[in-house]
Amino acid sequence: MVRACSSVDGKSKVYRELRLFSLKRKIEDAVQRTEKMAPTALQIEEAKWIKLDGLIRDYDLWDDPAKSYDVLVKLADMARAVDALRDLTYKAEEAKLITQLVEMDAINYALFEQAYTSSLDMSKFLDCYEMLKLLKGPYDVNGASMVIKAESNGNYHEKRRATNGGITSATVEFEFDYAYGCLQGERGVHRIISGSETGSTIDEVSLAAVDIIHLFRDSAPDLKISEEDLLILCPSSSPEVKVIEGWSGVVIQHVPTGFVVQSLGERSIFANKIKALNWLKAKLLIAARDVGVPSINGFKKENVFDVWRDKVRRYVLYPRKHVKDVRSGVEMPDLYSVLDGNIEPLIGAHIQMRLSNDMPP
CATH class of the missing domain: 1.20.58 (Methane Monooxygenase Hydroxylase; Chain G, domain 1)
Structure with a gap:
Protein backbone atom coordinates (compact mmCIF):
# COMPACT_ATOMS: atom_id res chain seq x y z
CA MET A 1 0.00 0.00 0.00
CA LYS A 133 -0.69 48.29 -38.05
CA LEU A 134 -1.75 46.65 -41.32
CA LEU A 135 -5.09 48.47 -41.34
CA LYS A 136 -4.43 51.67 -43.25
CA GLY A 137 -7.73 52.14 -45.09
CA PRO A 138 -9.50 55.51 -44.74
CA TYR A 139 -12.32 53.99 -42.66
CA ASP A 140 -10.47 51.12 -40.95
CA VAL A 141 -10.14 52.98 -37.65
CA ASN A 142 -13.92 53.48 -37.38
CA GLY A 143 -16.42 51.46 -35.42
CA ALA A 144 -18.73 49.10 -37.27
CA SER A 145 -22.32 48.01 -37.48
CA MET A 146 -22.86 44.34 -38.31
CA VAL A 147 -26.17 43.56 -40.00
CA ILE A 148 -27.12 39.87 -40.19
CA LYS A 149 -30.03 38.74 -42.36
CA ALA A 150 -31.37 35.23 -42.74
CA GLU A 151 -32.28 33.85 -46.14
CA SER A 152 -35.99 33.73 -46.98
CA ASN A 153 -36.11 30.08 -45.86
CA GLY A 154 -33.81 30.51 -42.88
CA ASN A 155 -34.34 31.59 -39.28
CA TYR A 156 -30.84 32.10 -37.91
CA HIS A 157 -29.96 35.27 -35.98
CA GLU A 158 -31.96 38.38 -35.19
CA LYS A 159 -33.78 40.92 -33.25
CA ARG A 160 -36.66 41.37 -35.67
CA ARG A 161 -39.02 38.42 -35.63
CA ALA A 162 -40.27 36.81 -38.81
CA THR A 163 -43.99 36.72 -39.50
CA ASN A 164 -43.88 32.90 -39.62
CA GLY A 165 -41.88 32.54 -36.42
CA GLY A 166 -38.17 32.69 -35.75
CA ILE A 167 -35.87 35.63 -36.33
CA THR A 168 -34.86 37.16 -39.66
CA SER A 169 -32.28 39.88 -38.98
CA ALA A 170 -30.05 41.41 -36.32
CA THR A 171 -27.93 44.53 -36.01
CA VAL A 172 -24.96 44.75 -33.64
CA GLU A 173 -22.84 47.87 -33.20
CA PHE A 174 -19.13 47.75 -32.30
CA GLU A 175 -17.88 51.15 -31.21
CA PHE A 176 -14.24 50.28 -30.48
CA ASP A 177 -11.45 51.56 -32.72
CA TYR A 178 -10.59 49.53 -35.84
CA ALA A 179 -13.79 47.51 -35.60
CA TYR A 180 -14.55 48.17 -39.27
CA GLY A 181 -11.03 47.30 -40.40
CA CYS A 182 -11.16 44.01 -38.51
CA LEU A 183 -14.71 42.96 -39.32
CA GLN A 184 -15.15 43.97 -42.95
CA GLY A 185 -13.90 40.56 -44.05
CA GLU A 186 -17.08 39.07 -42.54
CA ARG A 187 -19.19 40.74 -45.25
CA GLY A 188 -20.89 38.13 -47.40
CA VAL A 189 -22.75 34.82 -47.06
CA HIS A 190 -22.15 32.46 -44.13
CA ARG A 191 -23.43 28.90 -44.47
CA ILE A 192 -23.98 26.31 -41.75
CA ILE A 193 -24.29 22.94 -43.46
CA SER A 194 -24.86 19.36 -42.43
CA GLY A 195 -23.38 16.54 -44.46
CA SER A 196 -20.26 16.05 -46.53
CA GLU A 197 -18.97 18.96 -48.60
CA THR A 198 -18.19 16.55 -51.46
CA GLY A 199 -21.09 14.16 -50.94
CA SER A 200 -24.25 13.99 -52.96
CA THR A 201 -26.49 15.26 -50.18
CA ILE A 202 -25.92 18.54 -48.37
CA ASP A 203 -28.52 19.71 -45.92
CA GLU A 204 -28.26 23.48 -45.42
CA VAL A 205 -29.27 24.15 -41.85
CA SER A 206 -28.93 27.91 -42.14
CA LEU A 207 -27.89 30.63 -44.54
CA ALA A 208 -27.22 34.22 -43.50
CA ALA A 209 -25.81 37.31 -45.19
CA VAL A 210 -23.61 39.65 -43.17
CA ASP A 211 -23.09 43.29 -44.06
CA ILE A 212 -20.55 45.53 -42.33
CA ILE A 213 -21.17 49.28 -42.24
CA HIS A 214 -18.56 51.61 -40.81
CA LEU A 215 -19.65 54.05 -38.11
CA PHE A 216 -18.48 57.65 -38.40
CA ARG A 217 -16.34 58.61 -35.41
CA ASP A 218 -17.93 62.02 -34.93
CA SER A 219 -20.30 63.34 -37.61
CA ALA A 220 -21.29 62.05 -41.03
CA PRO A 221 -19.73 63.76 -44.07
CA ASP A 222 -21.76 66.25 -46.05
CA LEU A 223 -22.75 63.75 -48.73
CA LYS A 224 -25.49 65.15 -50.94
CA ILE A 225 -28.23 62.62 -51.69
CA SER A 226 -31.17 63.64 -53.83
CA GLU A 227 -34.49 63.22 -52.06
CA GLU A 228 -35.89 61.82 -55.29
CA ASP A 229 -33.50 58.87 -54.89
CA LEU A 230 -34.80 57.98 -51.42
CA LEU A 231 -37.80 55.93 -50.41
CA ILE A 232 -38.44 56.44 -46.70
CA LEU A 233 -40.87 54.29 -44.72
CA CYS A 234 -41.83 55.06 -41.14
CA PRO A 235 -45.04 54.82 -39.06
CA SER A 236 -45.83 58.51 -39.47
CA SER A 237 -45.68 58.36 -43.26
CA SER A 238 -46.95 54.82 -43.73
CA PRO A 239 -49.38 53.74 -40.99
CA GLU A 240 -49.74 50.31 -42.54
CA VAL A 241 -46.06 49.59 -41.82
CA LYS A 242 -46.64 49.80 -38.09
CA VAL A 243 -49.68 47.54 -38.30
CA ILE A 244 -47.88 44.87 -40.30
CA GLU A 245 -44.42 44.94 -38.74
CA GLY A 246 -45.16 46.12 -35.24
CA TRP A 247 -42.24 48.52 -34.86
CA SER A 248 -41.73 52.27 -34.95
CA GLY A 249 -38.38 52.40 -36.75
CA VAL A 250 -37.36 53.89 -40.07
CA VAL A 251 -36.49 52.11 -43.32
CA ILE A 252 -34.70 53.98 -46.12
CA GLN A 253 -34.10 52.64 -49.61
CA HIS A 254 -31.68 54.26 -52.04
CA VAL A 255 -33.49 53.58 -55.29
CA PRO A 256 -30.54 53.80 -57.76
CA THR A 257 -28.43 51.23 -55.88
CA GLY A 258 -31.17 49.27 -54.15
CA PHE A 259 -29.46 49.76 -50.78
CA VAL A 260 -31.86 49.36 -47.86
CA VAL A 261 -31.00 50.45 -44.33
CA GLN A 262 -33.14 50.48 -41.22
CA SER A 263 -32.87 51.82 -37.69
CA LEU A 264 -35.15 50.50 -34.97
CA GLY A 265 -33.36 51.09 -31.68
CA GLU A 266 -33.57 54.85 -31.15
CA ARG A 267 -36.29 56.48 -29.05
CA SER A 268 -37.74 58.73 -31.73
CA ILE A 269 -38.53 58.47 -35.42
CA PHE A 270 -36.29 61.48 -36.07
CA ALA A 271 -33.29 59.84 -34.35
CA ASN A 272 -33.89 56.60 -36.25
CA LYS A 273 -34.06 58.54 -39.52
CA ILE A 274 -30.75 60.34 -38.84
CA LYS A 275 -29.06 57.07 -37.92
CA ALA A 276 -30.39 55.28 -41.00
CA LEU A 277 -29.23 58.15 -43.24
CA ASN A 278 -25.73 57.98 -41.73
CA TRP A 279 -25.60 54.23 -42.40
CA LEU A 280 -26.75 54.83 -45.97
CA LYS A 281 -24.03 57.44 -46.47
CA ALA A 282 -21.45 55.00 -45.13
CA LYS A 283 -22.61 52.27 -47.54
CA LEU A 284 -22.55 54.69 -50.48
CA LEU A 285 -19.02 55.88 -49.66
CA ILE A 286 -17.73 52.31 -49.54
CA ALA A 287 -19.60 51.42 -52.74
CA ALA A 288 -18.11 54.44 -54.53
CA ARG A 289 -14.62 53.39 -53.48
CA ASP A 290 -15.19 49.76 -54.52
CA VAL A 291 -16.44 50.80 -57.96
CA GLY A 292 -13.75 53.46 -58.28
CA VAL A 293 -15.97 56.46 -58.97
CA PRO A 294 -15.56 59.93 -57.41
CA SER A 295 -19.26 60.40 -56.61
CA ILE A 296 -22.45 58.41 -56.10
CA ASN A 297 -24.16 59.93 -59.12
CA GLY A 298 -24.87 57.44 -61.86
CA PHE A 299 -24.71 54.36 -59.64
CA LYS A 300 -26.46 51.28 -60.95
CA LYS A 301 -27.55 48.18 -59.08
CA GLU A 302 -25.41 45.87 -61.20
CA ASN A 303 -22.26 47.79 -60.21
CA VAL A 304 -22.88 47.50 -56.47
CA PHE A 305 -21.55 44.78 -54.16
CA ASP A 306 -24.26 42.29 -53.20
CA VAL A 307 -23.59 40.42 -49.97
CA TRP A 308 -25.75 37.50 -51.17
CA ARG A 309 -23.38 36.86 -54.09
CA ASP A 310 -20.14 36.64 -52.10
CA LYS A 311 -19.49 33.44 -50.14
CA VAL A 312 -17.40 33.94 -47.02
CA ARG A 313 -17.42 30.89 -44.81
CA ARG A 314 -18.77 27.36 -44.36
CA TYR A 315 -19.52 25.90 -40.93
CA VAL A 316 -19.73 22.12 -41.34
CA LEU A 317 -21.54 20.12 -38.65
CA TYR A 318 -21.20 16.58 -40.00
CA PRO A 319 -19.36 14.28 -40.43
CA ARG A 320 -16.21 16.25 -39.55
CA LYS A 321 -16.89 19.42 -37.60
CA HIS A 322 -14.82 22.29 -38.98
CA VAL A 323 -14.92 25.81 -40.38
CA LYS A 324 -13.65 26.64 -43.86
CA ASP A 325 -13.01 30.24 -44.92
CA VAL A 326 -13.77 30.34 -48.63
CA ARG A 327 -11.70 33.41 -49.50
CA SER A 328 -8.46 32.76 -47.63
CA GLY A 329 -8.62 28.96 -47.57
CA VAL A 330 -8.00 28.89 -43.81
CA GLU A 331 -9.59 25.90 -42.10
CA MET A 332 -10.20 25.62 -38.36
CA PRO A 333 -11.01 22.23 -36.80
CA ASP A 334 -12.69 23.58 -33.65
CA LEU A 335 -16.15 24.52 -34.94
CA TYR A 336 -17.65 25.53 -31.60
CA SER A 337 -14.68 27.71 -30.71
CA VAL A 338 -15.32 29.75 -33.87
CA LEU A 339 -19.05 29.91 -33.16
CA ASP A 340 -18.19 31.20 -29.68
CA GLY A 341 -16.27 34.10 -31.21
CA ASN A 342 -12.71 32.87 -31.76
CA ILE A 343 -12.34 34.41 -35.23
CA GLU A 344 -9.02 36.24 -34.77
CA PRO A 345 -7.13 33.82 -37.08
CA LEU A 346 -9.80 34.30 -39.76
CA ILE A 347 -9.68 38.09 -39.40
CA GLY A 348 -5.90 38.09 -39.64
CA ALA A 349 -5.94 35.83 -42.70
CA HIS A 350 -8.35 38.14 -44.53
CA ILE A 351 -6.30 41.24 -43.71
CA GLN A 352 -3.13 39.56 -45.01
CA MET A 353 -4.95 38.39 -48.13
CA ARG A 354 -6.31 41.88 -48.75
CA LEU A 355 -2.83 43.37 -48.55
CA SER A 356 -1.18 40.74 -50.74
CA ASN A 357 -3.88 41.00 -53.41
CA ASP A 358 -4.14 44.78 -53.10
CA MET A 359 -7.88 44.38 -52.60
CA PRO A 360 -10.02 47.39 -51.73
CA PRO A 361 -10.99 47.06 -48.04
Whole structure:
Protein backbone atom coordinates (compact mmCIF):
# COMPACT_ATOMS: atom_id res chain seq x y z
CA MET A 1 0.00 0.00 0.00
CA VAL A 2 2.82 2.38 0.92
CA ARG A 3 4.64 1.44 -2.29
CA ALA A 4 1.50 2.19 -4.38
CA CYS A 5 1.06 5.61 -2.77
CA SER A 6 4.72 6.37 -3.36
CA SER A 7 4.31 5.41 -7.04
CA VAL A 8 1.28 7.70 -7.41
CA ASP A 9 3.12 10.57 -5.74
CA GLY A 10 6.07 10.02 -8.05
CA LYS A 11 3.90 10.15 -11.16
CA SER A 12 2.15 13.30 -9.92
CA LYS A 13 5.51 14.95 -9.37
CA VAL A 14 6.65 14.00 -12.87
CA TYR A 15 3.44 15.34 -14.43
CA ARG A 16 3.77 18.54 -12.42
CA GLU A 17 7.36 19.04 -13.53
CA LEU A 18 6.43 18.38 -17.17
CA ARG A 19 3.64 20.94 -16.96
CA LEU A 20 5.97 23.46 -15.34
CA PHE A 21 8.51 22.89 -18.10
CA SER A 22 5.86 23.34 -20.80
CA LEU A 23 4.49 26.53 -19.25
CA LYS A 24 8.01 27.84 -18.71
CA ARG A 25 8.82 27.42 -22.40
CA LYS A 26 5.65 29.25 -23.42
CA ILE A 27 6.34 32.09 -20.98
CA GLU A 28 9.93 32.42 -22.20
CA ASP A 29 8.76 32.55 -25.83
CA ALA A 30 6.26 35.31 -25.03
CA VAL A 31 8.84 37.26 -23.02
CA GLN A 32 11.43 36.94 -25.78
CA ARG A 33 8.95 38.17 -28.39
CA THR A 34 7.92 41.08 -26.16
CA GLU A 35 11.53 42.08 -25.46
CA LYS A 36 12.19 42.05 -29.19
CA MET A 37 9.14 44.05 -30.30
CA ALA A 38 7.96 46.23 -27.42
CA PRO A 39 10.95 48.60 -27.04
CA THR A 40 10.96 49.51 -30.74
CA ALA A 41 7.19 49.86 -30.86
CA LEU A 42 7.22 51.99 -27.69
CA GLN A 43 9.93 54.22 -29.12
CA ILE A 44 7.92 54.75 -32.32
CA GLU A 45 4.64 55.45 -30.53
CA GLU A 46 6.29 57.82 -28.04
CA ALA A 47 7.96 59.76 -30.86
CA LYS A 48 4.65 60.12 -32.70
CA TRP A 49 2.89 61.19 -29.50
CA ILE A 50 5.56 63.78 -28.61
CA LYS A 51 5.53 65.20 -32.14
CA LEU A 52 1.75 65.57 -32.23
CA ASP A 53 1.68 66.99 -28.71
CA GLY A 54 4.21 69.61 -29.78
CA LEU A 55 2.10 70.57 -32.78
CA ILE A 56 -0.93 71.04 -30.56
CA ARG A 57 1.00 73.38 -28.27
CA ASP A 58 1.81 75.62 -31.26
CA TYR A 59 -1.71 75.43 -32.69
CA ASP A 60 -4.76 77.46 -31.73
CA LEU A 61 -7.42 74.82 -31.16
CA TRP A 62 -10.24 77.34 -31.40
CA ASP A 63 -9.43 78.34 -34.98
CA ASP A 64 -10.70 75.07 -36.44
CA PRO A 65 -12.83 73.05 -33.96
CA ALA A 66 -13.44 70.17 -36.40
CA LYS A 67 -9.74 69.68 -37.15
CA SER A 68 -8.89 70.13 -33.47
CA TYR A 69 -11.26 67.30 -32.55
CA ASP A 70 -9.56 64.92 -34.99
CA VAL A 71 -6.12 65.87 -33.65
CA LEU A 72 -7.17 65.39 -30.03
CA VAL A 73 -8.69 61.99 -30.85
CA LYS A 74 -5.42 60.91 -32.49
CA LEU A 75 -3.45 62.18 -29.50
CA ALA A 76 -5.63 60.18 -27.11
CA ASP A 77 -5.21 57.05 -29.26
CA MET A 78 -1.43 57.48 -29.23
CA ALA A 79 -1.39 58.00 -25.45
CA ARG A 80 -3.34 54.76 -24.97
CA ALA A 81 -0.92 52.90 -27.22
CA VAL A 82 2.07 54.24 -25.26
CA ASP A 83 0.51 53.25 -21.92
CA ALA A 84 -0.34 49.77 -23.21
CA LEU A 85 3.21 49.18 -24.48
CA ARG A 86 4.71 50.36 -21.19
CA ASP A 87 2.40 48.01 -19.30
CA LEU A 88 3.43 45.22 -21.67
CA THR A 89 7.09 45.84 -20.84
CA TYR A 90 6.36 45.63 -17.10
CA LYS A 91 4.46 42.36 -17.58
CA ALA A 92 7.38 40.87 -19.51
CA GLU A 93 9.86 41.84 -16.78
CA GLU A 94 7.60 40.38 -14.10
CA ALA A 95 7.05 37.12 -15.99
CA LYS A 96 10.78 36.78 -16.64
CA LEU A 97 11.56 37.26 -12.94
CA ILE A 98 8.98 34.66 -11.94
CA THR A 99 10.46 32.03 -14.29
CA GLN A 100 13.88 32.67 -12.78
CA LEU A 101 12.52 32.27 -9.25
CA VAL A 102 10.80 29.02 -10.22
CA GLU A 103 14.16 27.46 -10.99
CA MET A 104 15.20 28.24 -7.40
CA ASP A 105 11.90 26.92 -5.97
CA ALA A 106 11.38 30.38 -4.46
CA ILE A 107 7.72 30.83 -5.46
CA ASN A 108 4.53 28.80 -5.44
CA TYR A 109 2.73 27.25 -8.39
CA ALA A 110 -0.15 29.78 -8.33
CA LEU A 111 2.24 32.66 -9.01
CA PHE A 112 3.71 30.71 -11.90
CA GLU A 113 0.22 30.25 -13.35
CA GLN A 114 -0.24 34.01 -13.05
CA ALA A 115 2.92 34.55 -15.10
CA TYR A 116 1.57 32.17 -17.74
CA THR A 117 -1.69 34.13 -17.92
CA SER A 118 0.33 37.33 -18.36
CA SER A 119 2.29 35.70 -21.18
CA LEU A 120 -0.97 34.90 -22.97
CA ASP A 121 -2.02 38.54 -22.59
CA MET A 122 1.32 39.66 -24.00
CA SER A 123 1.03 37.42 -27.05
CA LYS A 124 -2.56 38.47 -27.67
CA PHE A 125 -1.67 42.17 -27.44
CA LEU A 126 1.27 41.83 -29.84
CA ASP A 127 -0.86 39.88 -32.31
CA CYS A 128 -3.47 42.62 -32.18
CA TYR A 129 -0.86 45.39 -32.41
CA GLU A 130 0.76 43.84 -35.48
CA MET A 131 -2.60 43.30 -37.16
CA LEU A 132 -3.85 46.85 -36.51
CA LYS A 133 -0.69 48.29 -38.05
CA LEU A 134 -1.75 46.65 -41.32
CA LEU A 135 -5.09 48.47 -41.34
CA LYS A 136 -4.43 51.67 -43.25
CA GLY A 137 -7.73 52.14 -45.09
CA PRO A 138 -9.50 55.51 -44.74
CA TYR A 139 -12.32 53.99 -42.66
CA ASP A 140 -10.47 51.12 -40.95
CA VAL A 141 -10.14 52.98 -37.65
CA ASN A 142 -13.92 53.48 -37.38
CA GLY A 143 -16.42 51.46 -35.42
CA ALA A 144 -18.73 49.10 -37.27
CA SER A 145 -22.32 48.01 -37.48
CA MET A 146 -22.86 44.34 -38.31
CA VAL A 147 -26.17 43.56 -40.00
CA ILE A 148 -27.12 39.87 -40.19
CA LYS A 149 -30.03 38.74 -42.36
CA ALA A 150 -31.37 35.23 -42.74
CA GLU A 151 -32.28 33.85 -46.14
CA SER A 152 -35.99 33.73 -46.98
CA ASN A 153 -36.11 30.08 -45.86
CA GLY A 154 -33.81 30.51 -42.88
CA ASN A 155 -34.34 31.59 -39.28
CA TYR A 156 -30.84 32.10 -37.91
CA HIS A 157 -29.96 35.27 -35.98
CA GLU A 158 -31.96 38.38 -35.19
CA LYS A 159 -33.78 40.92 -33.25
CA ARG A 160 -36.66 41.37 -35.67
CA ARG A 161 -39.02 38.42 -35.63
CA ALA A 162 -40.27 36.81 -38.81
CA THR A 163 -43.99 36.72 -39.50
CA ASN A 164 -43.88 32.90 -39.62
CA GLY A 165 -41.88 32.54 -36.42
CA GLY A 166 -38.17 32.69 -35.75
CA ILE A 167 -35.87 35.63 -36.33
CA THR A 168 -34.86 37.16 -39.66
CA SER A 169 -32.28 39.88 -38.98
CA ALA A 170 -30.05 41.41 -36.32
CA THR A 171 -27.93 44.53 -36.01
CA VAL A 172 -24.96 44.75 -33.64
CA GLU A 173 -22.84 47.87 -33.20
CA PHE A 174 -19.13 47.75 -32.30
CA GLU A 175 -17.88 51.15 -31.21
CA PHE A 176 -14.24 50.28 -30.48
CA ASP A 177 -11.45 51.56 -32.72
CA TYR A 178 -10.59 49.53 -35.84
CA ALA A 179 -13.79 47.51 -35.60
CA TYR A 180 -14.55 48.17 -39.27
CA GLY A 181 -11.03 47.30 -40.40
CA CYS A 182 -11.16 44.01 -38.51
CA LEU A 183 -14.71 42.96 -39.32
CA GLN A 184 -15.15 43.97 -42.95
CA GLY A 185 -13.90 40.56 -44.05
CA GLU A 186 -17.08 39.07 -42.54
CA ARG A 187 -19.19 40.74 -45.25
CA GLY A 188 -20.89 38.13 -47.40
CA VAL A 189 -22.75 34.82 -47.06
CA HIS A 190 -22.15 32.46 -44.13
CA ARG A 191 -23.43 28.90 -44.47
CA ILE A 192 -23.98 26.31 -41.75
CA ILE A 193 -24.29 22.94 -43.46
CA SER A 194 -24.86 19.36 -42.43
CA GLY A 195 -23.38 16.54 -44.46
CA SER A 196 -20.26 16.05 -46.53
CA GLU A 197 -18.97 18.96 -48.60
CA THR A 198 -18.19 16.55 -51.46
CA GLY A 199 -21.09 14.16 -50.94
CA SER A 200 -24.25 13.99 -52.96
CA THR A 201 -26.49 15.26 -50.18
CA ILE A 202 -25.92 18.54 -48.37
CA ASP A 203 -28.52 19.71 -45.92
CA GLU A 204 -28.26 23.48 -45.42
CA VAL A 205 -29.27 24.15 -41.85
CA SER A 206 -28.93 27.91 -42.14
CA LEU A 207 -27.89 30.63 -44.54
CA ALA A 208 -27.22 34.22 -43.50
CA ALA A 209 -25.81 37.31 -45.19
CA VAL A 210 -23.61 39.65 -43.17
CA ASP A 211 -23.09 43.29 -44.06
CA ILE A 212 -20.55 45.53 -42.33
CA ILE A 213 -21.17 49.28 -42.24
CA HIS A 214 -18.56 51.61 -40.81
CA LEU A 215 -19.65 54.05 -38.11
CA PHE A 216 -18.48 57.65 -38.40
CA ARG A 217 -16.34 58.61 -35.41
CA ASP A 218 -17.93 62.02 -34.93
CA SER A 219 -20.30 63.34 -37.61
CA ALA A 220 -21.29 62.05 -41.03
CA PRO A 221 -19.73 63.76 -44.07
CA ASP A 222 -21.76 66.25 -46.05
CA LEU A 223 -22.75 63.75 -48.73
CA LYS A 224 -25.49 65.15 -50.94
CA ILE A 225 -28.23 62.62 -51.69
CA SER A 226 -31.17 63.64 -53.83
CA GLU A 227 -34.49 63.22 -52.06
CA GLU A 228 -35.89 61.82 -55.29
CA ASP A 229 -33.50 58.87 -54.89
CA LEU A 230 -34.80 57.98 -51.42
CA LEU A 231 -37.80 55.93 -50.41
CA ILE A 232 -38.44 56.44 -46.70
CA LEU A 233 -40.87 54.29 -44.72
CA CYS A 234 -41.83 55.06 -41.14
CA PRO A 235 -45.04 54.82 -39.06
CA SER A 236 -45.83 58.51 -39.47
CA SER A 237 -45.68 58.36 -43.26
CA SER A 238 -46.95 54.82 -43.73
CA PRO A 239 -49.38 53.74 -40.99
CA GLU A 240 -49.74 50.31 -42.54
CA VAL A 241 -46.06 49.59 -41.82
CA LYS A 242 -46.64 49.80 -38.09
CA VAL A 243 -49.68 47.54 -38.30
CA ILE A 244 -47.88 44.87 -40.30
CA GLU A 245 -44.42 44.94 -38.74
CA GLY A 246 -45.16 46.12 -35.24
CA TRP A 247 -42.24 48.52 -34.86
CA SER A 248 -41.73 52.27 -34.95
CA GLY A 249 -38.38 52.40 -36.75
CA VAL A 250 -37.36 53.89 -40.07
CA VAL A 251 -36.49 52.11 -43.32
CA ILE A 252 -34.70 53.98 -46.12
CA GLN A 253 -34.10 52.64 -49.61
CA HIS A 254 -31.68 54.26 -52.04
CA VAL A 255 -33.49 53.58 -55.29
CA PRO A 256 -30.54 53.80 -57.76
CA THR A 257 -28.43 51.23 -55.88
CA GLY A 258 -31.17 49.27 -54.15
CA PHE A 259 -29.46 49.76 -50.78
CA VAL A 260 -31.86 49.36 -47.86
CA VAL A 261 -31.00 50.45 -44.33
CA GLN A 262 -33.14 50.48 -41.22
CA SER A 263 -32.87 51.82 -37.69
CA LEU A 264 -35.15 50.50 -34.97
CA GLY A 265 -33.36 51.09 -31.68
CA GLU A 266 -33.57 54.85 -31.15
CA ARG A 267 -36.29 56.48 -29.05
CA SER A 268 -37.74 58.73 -31.73
CA ILE A 269 -38.53 58.47 -35.42
CA PHE A 270 -36.29 61.48 -36.07
CA ALA A 271 -33.29 59.84 -34.35
CA ASN A 272 -33.89 56.60 -36.25
CA LYS A 273 -34.06 58.54 -39.52
CA ILE A 274 -30.75 60.34 -38.84
CA LYS A 275 -29.06 57.07 -37.92
CA ALA A 276 -30.39 55.28 -41.00
CA LEU A 277 -29.23 58.15 -43.24
CA ASN A 278 -25.73 57.98 -41.73
CA TRP A 279 -25.60 54.23 -42.40
CA LEU A 280 -26.75 54.83 -45.97
CA LYS A 281 -24.03 57.44 -46.47
CA ALA A 282 -21.45 55.00 -45.13
CA LYS A 283 -22.61 52.27 -47.54
CA LEU A 284 -22.55 54.69 -50.48
CA LEU A 285 -19.02 55.88 -49.66
CA ILE A 286 -17.73 52.31 -49.54
CA ALA A 287 -19.60 51.42 -52.74
CA ALA A 288 -18.11 54.44 -54.53
CA ARG A 289 -14.62 53.39 -53.48
CA ASP A 290 -15.19 49.76 -54.52
CA VAL A 291 -16.44 50.80 -57.96
CA GLY A 292 -13.75 53.46 -58.28
CA VAL A 293 -15.97 56.46 -58.97
CA PRO A 294 -15.56 59.93 -57.41
CA SER A 295 -19.26 60.40 -56.61
CA ILE A 296 -22.45 58.41 -56.10
CA ASN A 297 -24.16 59.93 -59.12
CA GLY A 298 -24.87 57.44 -61.86
CA PHE A 299 -24.71 54.36 -59.64
CA LYS A 300 -26.46 51.28 -60.95
CA LYS A 301 -27.55 48.18 -59.08
CA GLU A 302 -25.41 45.87 -61.20
CA ASN A 303 -22.26 47.79 -60.21
CA VAL A 304 -22.88 47.50 -56.47
CA PHE A 305 -21.55 44.78 -54.16
CA ASP A 306 -24.26 42.29 -53.20
CA VAL A 307 -23.59 40.42 -49.97
CA TRP A 308 -25.75 37.50 -51.17
CA ARG A 309 -23.38 36.86 -54.09
CA ASP A 310 -20.14 36.64 -52.10
CA LYS A 311 -19.49 33.44 -50.14
CA VAL A 312 -17.40 33.94 -47.02
CA ARG A 313 -17.42 30.89 -44.81
CA ARG A 314 -18.77 27.36 -44.36
CA TYR A 315 -19.52 25.90 -40.93
CA VAL A 316 -19.73 22.12 -41.34
CA LEU A 317 -21.54 20.12 -38.65
CA TYR A 318 -21.20 16.58 -40.00
CA PRO A 319 -19.36 14.28 -40.43
CA ARG A 320 -16.21 16.25 -39.55
CA LYS A 321 -16.89 19.42 -37.60
CA HIS A 322 -14.82 22.29 -38.98
CA VAL A 323 -14.92 25.81 -40.38
CA LYS A 324 -13.65 26.64 -43.86
CA ASP A 325 -13.01 30.24 -44.92
CA VAL A 326 -13.77 30.34 -48.63
CA ARG A 327 -11.70 33.41 -49.50
CA SER A 328 -8.46 32.76 -47.63
CA GLY A 329 -8.62 28.96 -47.57
CA VAL A 330 -8.00 28.89 -43.81
CA GLU A 331 -9.59 25.90 -42.10
CA MET A 332 -10.20 25.62 -38.36
CA PRO A 333 -11.01 22.23 -36.80
CA ASP A 334 -12.69 23.58 -33.65
CA LEU A 335 -16.15 24.52 -34.94
CA TYR A 336 -17.65 25.53 -31.60
CA SER A 337 -14.68 27.71 -30.71
CA VAL A 338 -15.32 29.75 -33.87
CA LEU A 339 -19.05 29.91 -33.16
CA ASP A 340 -18.19 31.20 -29.68
CA GLY A 341 -16.27 34.10 -31.21
CA ASN A 342 -12.71 32.87 -31.76
CA ILE A 343 -12.34 34.41 -35.23
CA GLU A 344 -9.02 36.24 -34.77
CA PRO A 345 -7.13 33.82 -37.08
CA LEU A 346 -9.80 34.30 -39.76
CA ILE A 347 -9.68 38.09 -39.40
CA GLY A 348 -5.90 38.09 -39.64
CA ALA A 349 -5.94 35.83 -42.70
CA HIS A 350 -8.35 38.14 -44.53
CA ILE A 351 -6.30 41.24 -43.71
CA GLN A 352 -3.13 39.56 -45.01
CA MET A 353 -4.95 38.39 -48.13
CA ARG A 354 -6.31 41.88 -48.75
CA LEU A 355 -2.83 43.37 -48.55
CA SER A 356 -1.18 40.74 -50.74
CA ASN A 357 -3.88 41.00 -53.41
CA ASP A 358 -4.14 44.78 -53.10
CA MET A 359 -7.88 44.38 -52.60
CA PRO A 360 -10.02 47.39 -51.73
CA PRO A 361 -10.99 47.06 -48.04
